[in-house]
Amino acid sequence: MAEIKSTMDMVMERAARMAAAAAPATDNENLVKNGMRLAADYINRKEIDLPRELATQPAAEQAEVRRGMAQTLLRNIVLPRTKELQDSGELALRGVLALAGKKGEITTICRELEQILKQYGQHKEQMTKQLEDAIRAQLEQQGAARGQGGKAPINPAMHPQYREELARMQTGLNNQYNDAMDQRKEMLLQLLSPAAR
Numbered sequence: 001m002a003e004i005k006s007t008m009d010m011v012m013e014r015a016a017r018m019a020a021a022a023a024p025a026t027d028n029e030n031l032v033k034n035g036m037r038l039a040a041d042y043i044n045r046k047e048i049d050l051p052r053e054l055a056t057q058p059a060a061e062q063a064e065v066r067r068g069m070a071q072t073l074l075r076n077i078v079l080p081r082t083k084e085l086q087d088s089g090e091l092a093l094r095g096v097l098a099l100a101g102k103k104g105e106i107t108t109i110c111r112e113l114e115q116i117l118k119q120y121g122q123h124k125e126q127m128t129k130q131l132e133d134a135i136r137a138q139l140e141q142q143g144a145a146r147g148q149g150g151k152a153p154i155n156p157a158m159h160p161q162y163r164e165e166l167a168r169m170q171t172g173l174n175n176q177y178n179d180a181m182d183q184r185k186e187m188l189l190q191l192l193s194p195a196a197r
Helices: 002-043 050-055 059-075 083-100 104-145 160-192
Strands: none
Touching (some): 002 059, 050 059, 059 083, 083 160, 104 160
8 A cells, every 4th residue: 555655646746846847838828928918919009019018027038928929920910911901910010120129130021021011912913904904805806706896895803714813823922922921920030039949
């Protein structure tokens, strides 16, 4: 019976050691979550000064809180498929810059991200117009071959091939731009929170 009790004691001691070892991770997780919450409040347009909020944290906790802030801000920098996403992404970029202070490398990467987001919108419009022009020309040519030239206005978006081709082109465009953005966002995360490496 004494052996069973000592085995049980050993199991309990081991469980206590594991719980003690896990406690700092839980504290770190809470600090990261606190940073995420602060950044989410910032994105939701609440009056929050991220650098000031970070400065109010104990020095030993600032790295984890900063990491949480950076993760949330970077998640909100996405391809601007809508005006709301565009506004949210621009606000998140301003938050990253505020969090970074005067670090030149981060400023450079943020400018590259801004340029990528701007080029995406332009590239998407240009691609859509080229597709519409190509389908319109094809339909006009087919109409002329049948002797129906110029009778009715042609709407390329109504052509069955339009949606399929547009979806294929947008998927390729989105993948290309997402890859470029992800590379820069990873660089920013590493620069903003070296502990995340």
